[in-house]
Amino acid sequence: MAKRQFKIWRGNKNGGEFANYQTEIEPGMVVLDAIHSIQAESAGDLAVRWNCKAGKCGSCSMEINGKPRLSCMTRMNSLPANETVTLQPLKTFPVIKDLVTDVSWNYRQKEKIQPLKPKPRDADGNYRMMQEDVDRIQEFRKCIECFLCQDVCHVLRDQDQANNFVGPRFMIYLASLEMHPLDTADRIPTIRKEFGSGLCNITRCCTEVCPEHINITDNGIIPLKERVVDRFYDPVMWVKRKFFGV
Amino acid sequence: MTTQEIAVGGYSKGFSQTHRTDRWWIGPLLTFLGFSSFIVYSTWAALQGNHYFYGSYLSPFYSPLLFVDPSVTGGASLEHAWFGGWPSWWPSFVPASPAFLVLAFPGAFRFTCYYYRKAYYRAFAFTPPGCAVTALPQKNYKGETFLLLFQNLHRYALYFALFFIIILFSDAVQAFFRDGKLGIGVGSIVLLLNATFLSCYTLGCHSFRHLVGGKLDCFSCDATSSTRYGLWKRVTLLNENHMLFAWISLFWVGFSDVYVRLVSMGIWHDLSTWGN
Numbered sequence: 001m002a003k004r005q006f007k008i009w010r011g012n013k014n015g016g017e018f019a020n021y022q023t024e025i026e027p028g029m030v031v032l033d034a035i036h037s038i039q040a041e042s043a044g045d046l047a048v049r050w051n052c053k054a055g056k057c058g059s060c061s062m063e064i065n066g067k068p069r070l071s072c073m074t075r076m077n078s079l080p081a082n083e084t085v086t087l088q089p090l091k092t093f094p095v096i097k098d099l100v101t102d103v104s105w106n107y108r109q110k111e112k113i114q115p116l117k118p119k120p121r122d123a124d125g126n127y128r129m130m131q132e133d134v135d136r137i138q139e140f141r142k143c144i145e146c147f148l149c150q151d152v153c154h155v156l157r158d159q160d161q162a163n164n165f166v167g168p169r170f171m172i173y174l175a176s177l178e179m180h181p182l183d184t185a186d187r188i189p190t191i192r193k194e195f196g197s198g199l200c201n202i203t204r205c206c207t208e209v210c211p212e213h214i215n216i217t218d219n220g221i222i223p224l225k226e227r228v229v230d231r232f233y234d235p236v237m238w239v240k241r242k243f244f245g246v
Numbered sequence: 247m248t249t250q251e252i253a254v255g256g257y258s259k260g261f262s263q264t265h266r267t268d269r270w271w272i273g274p275l276l277t278f279l280g281f282s283s284f285i286v287y288s289t290w291a292a293l294q295g296n297h298y299f300y301g302s303y304l305s306p307f308y309s310p311l312l313f314v315d316p317s318v319t320g321g322a323s324l325e326h327a328w329f330g331g332w333p334s335w336w337p338s339f340v341p342a343s344p345a346f347l348v349l350a351f352p353g354a355f356r357f358t359c360y361y362y363r364k365a366y367y368r369a370f371a372f373t374p375p376g377c378a379v380t381a382l383p384q385k386n387y388k389g390e391t392f393l394l395l396f397q398n399l400h401r402y403a404l405y406f407a408l409f410f411i412i413i414l415f416s417d418a419v420q421a422f423f424r425d426g427k428l429g430i431g432v433g434s435i436v437l438l439l440n441a442t443f444l445s446c447y448t449l450g451c452h453s454f455r456h457l458v459g460g461k462l463d464c465f466s467c468d469a470t471s472s473t474r475y476g477l478w479k480r481v482t483l484l485n486e487n488h489m490l491f492a493w494i495s496l497f498w499v500g501f502s503d504v505y506v507r508l509v510s511m512g513i514w515h516d517l518s519t520w521g522n
Contacts, residue, residue: 009256018256066265066378086265088256091378095254130466132475154374159387181464199389201367202360205377218452218485222360225398226456233398 004076005084006038008046012097018086019043025076031085032060032071035099047098055211058146062099063088068148068209090151103147109166112194116177117185133181139219140176142212143169149206149216155199165196168206172220178227192228197221261372263380270376277369280493284500288349291503295343296320298503300510301520302424303433305503306440308344310413315342320510348410352499355407358400360452361492401453411448414441424520431518433505440495440502447491450484 006021023037032050039046048071051057055073062071065079065086079085093101121127149168155161166174174191177183191197202225206216214220230237240246257263264270291307297320298305304322314322315332324331332342340346356362367373374381390397418441421434448454459478462471484491508514 011254013254015254016256063265063378065267067268068378080267083267086256086267088265091255091257132465133463152377154381155387155389157378158374158381159384161387161389165389179463181466183463196389196391198391198395199387201363201373201389201394203364203367203374203377205374208377217364218360218488222452223456223460226401226453227461229398229401229453230461233395234401 002081004034004081006034006087007084008035008038008043008087008099009089010043010046010098011095013095016095016098020084027077029076030072031064031069031074031076031079031087034076034085035071035087047096047100049100056144058144061090061146061148061151063090063151068151070146070148070211073211090147092151092153092157093147103150105162106145106147106150106167106169109170110173112166113170113174113177114185114187114190116180116183118182119184127182129181136219137176137179139214140172142214143172144212145169146211148209148211152205152209153200154203154205155196155201159199161196161199165199168200168216168221170195171197171200171224172214172216175220175224178224188227188231191224192232197225197228200225259380261380261382262375264376264378266376266378270379274369274375277365280496281366281369284496287500288503291507292343292345292349293341294507295341295345297507297510298322298344299326300433300506300516301431301518302420302422303431303437303506303509303516304417304420305506306414306417306437306444306499307349307503309410309417310348311344312347314344320507351403351406352410355400355403355448356492356496358397358403359492360400361489363397400451401457404448404451404453407448407451408454411441411445414444417441424518427520429519431516431520433509433516433518436498436502436505440498443491443495443498446484447488447495449481450486450488450491452485452488455481455485 002025003022004025006023007018008021010016010019021038021042023034023041025034032053035046035048048060050060050072052059053072055070058070060071061068063069064071064074065083068090087099089095089099090101093103093105096102118127147169150156153167155165156167174187174195177185178187200221202217202221204217207218210216288307296318298308299320299322304311304326311322311327312329313332314324314327316324336342368375372382373384418434418438421437422428422430455478458481459465459474462474465471465475505514509516
């Protein structure tokens with residue numbers, strides 16, 4: 001057992017400050033355990049959102065020593081032992097209280113996206129998909145909507161482009177629809193314009209922080225950007241479409 | 247989403263602000279030093295216009311040789327040029343170096359490469375310098391929609407890069423022959439590795455991955471899409487190591503020029519079966 005020092009931001013949308021705490025750390029504890037200890041011992045009103053404690057619900061996202069992470073999946077022994085642990089709410093979203101942010105902006109983005117529009121069923125009334133056609137989009141379905149990728153994306157975080165860019169989470173959602181073998185909808189024009197694919201400069205921070213290890217950039221965003229190129233920027237593709245209809 | 251006040255969440259405004267305690271700046275710093283070194287060296291090497299040829303070794307910076315000036319020290323003879331002697335119309339204020347006729351093409355491929363974009367946006371443009379590190383403030387961030395719109399034409403740079411692979415493999419094969427005699431030297435291996443690394447980098451390109459099969463929604467619909475699926479899977483294997491091959495091939499292409507240059511200058515001795 002060892003005592004560890006914590007610096008936790010306390011406040012609400014009007015402001016706040018860092019408060020210092022300390023608690024005993026036992027082997028195997030994660031940051032969320034430590035927060036619960038602090039709540040029990042010295043800060044009963046400390047707000048933190050959590051649910052499954054198994055890295056699957058995406059509720060306990062916060063910034064730990066400056067990095068967007070899930071507090072339930074960050075082991076205390078993975079943090080430098082001699083350093084104070086700094087805990088902050090996600091920077092990109094408005095603070096509700098302490099470590100809890102209002103992530104409802106993300107749900108409004110999702111509502112804007114045209115859902116799956118499947119092609120007609122086969123003659124026997126079934127839909128058929130081969131495994132190789134769905135393998136690619138299965139990766140995107142691992143997303144737990146923790147919004148760490150949204151938080152770390154500098155386009156949303158630093159460049160104030162929330163009205164023009166949906167963020168990495170919804171780029172992979174769009175990719176999962178666009179690459180779906182049954183889907184017939186055409187979202188490419190909206191991906192370029194309303195959802196702002198050109199604002200992403202592929203610096204890959206979203207991929208680096210994803211707790212589900214989804215290769216957001218290489219497998220989701222870049223393939224979408226290439227589809228946008230096919231449609232809007234490649235002159236040869238334009239000629240093929242115009243004169244040969246392909 | 248609303249704009250937050252300066253103190254909310256404990257975040258300070260301003261370039262490179264972060265609460266990260268790790269050495270996040272090492273990656274961008276190494277990238278900056280690596281790219282800067284390569285740019286300085288390759289520009290210097292291109293400006294020289296000499297010592298780019300030895301025996302049957304041709305520096306990749308000078309390949310393909312469109313025109314040559316046979317009087318240059320360490321240069322190739324006329325028979326190696328695609329179009330003969332150095333053109334009279336070449337402006338006198340531009341150094342007469344064959345490298346100037348070719349370097350723009352691989353340069354464009356690397357500049358618009360999806361991996362390199364990440365690397366230089368972080369290390370040179372600071373947008374952002376690191377993850378969760380405040381980016382350089384921009385009044386009206388445009389991403390790749392305005393001045394950087396040309397990044398969307400990466401695939402055209404790819405087409406040239408694919409052509410260069412064929413040429414560089416041809417150079418590598420020629421490096422195993424000298425005066426019609428089959429042999430092997432350290433330079434042969436250096437140039438063969440150069441073409442191999444560049445192939446691994448080029449064939450792992452994101453645009454190539456898209457064009458060979460990634461653009462399809464159905465991989466199983468017909469024989470053609472099944473074939474393209476097979477290609478896409480192979481390209482994906484290379485694509486997963488795109489960063490690795492980007493750096494290895496960058497280093498090796500520079501080293502290949504250094505090797506040919508120093509052997510041509512007589513500073514290094516090329517061990518070979520030809521014995522000279």
